[in-house]
Amino acid sequence: MKKKIIKVLVIIxxxxxxxxxxxFWSKQxxxxxxxxxxxxxxxxxxxxxxxxxYGCVIGLFCxxxxxxxxxxxxxxxAFLYMICGFxxxxxxxxxxxENVLMPxxxxxxxxxxxxxxxYIFRFLLRAI
Numbered sequence: 001m002k003k004k005i006i007k008v009l010v011i012i013x014x015x016x017x018x019x020x021x022x023x024f025w026s027k028q029x030x031x032x033x034x035x036x037x038x039x040x041x042x043x044x045x046x047x048x049x050x051x052x053x054y055g056c057v058i059g060l061f062c063x064x065x066x067x068x069x070x071x072x073x074x075x076x077x078a079f080l081y082m083i084c085g086f087x088x089x090x091x092x093x094x095x096x097x098e099n100v101l102m103p104x105x106x107x108x109x110x111x112x113x114x115x116x117x118x119y120i121f122r123f124l125l126r127a128i
Contacts, residue, residue, distance in 0.1 A: 011046075011058065018042050019065050039066065040114055043085045044107045052089025059085030080117050084110040 018038040026035040039062040047055020063078030071077055088106055096102070 014042060015039070015058070015062055015065065019062070019069075023069065037111065037114070039063075040081065040084060040111060041107055043081050044088045044110045045103060047085040047088030048091060048095055048103055048106055050089070051092045052086045055085025055087075055089035056082045057085075059083070076121060080114055080121075083117070084114055087113065 018041075022035065022038045043055060043059045043062055046058045059081035060078050063081035064074075066077040066081075067074045088110060091102075091106060094102060
């Protein structure tokens with residue numbers, strides 16, 4: 001029981017640290033350098049290593065962090081992060097600790113899916 005509580009606290013700390021770093025970095029370098037999406041990387045890696053349930057739950061909480069801080073519609077980012085976490089979790093059977101290329105490709109694909117869905121939901125459906 002104590003190990004589960006420590007595991008949950010570590011995951012919460014990782015989410016908060018990634019959120020703070022991502023927020024600080026995007027505010028400091030918003031016009032100069034494109035900023036990495038650390039929360040999406042965290043969701044992809046946890047989904048890929050632990051499965052689709054972990055990916056969905058961590059995606060939900062990371063998305064809610066972003067929703068409450070930046071979004072005008074609550075739930076959109078949570079939905080997108082959950083989809084990315086689920087997609088990463090379905091590829092858990094391909095996880096090998098020696099393979100470095102697979103997580104990199106997975107994060108790149110999830111980033112493309114995330115940004116495409118964000119473009120569709122935030123900009124293309126704006127006039128409807």
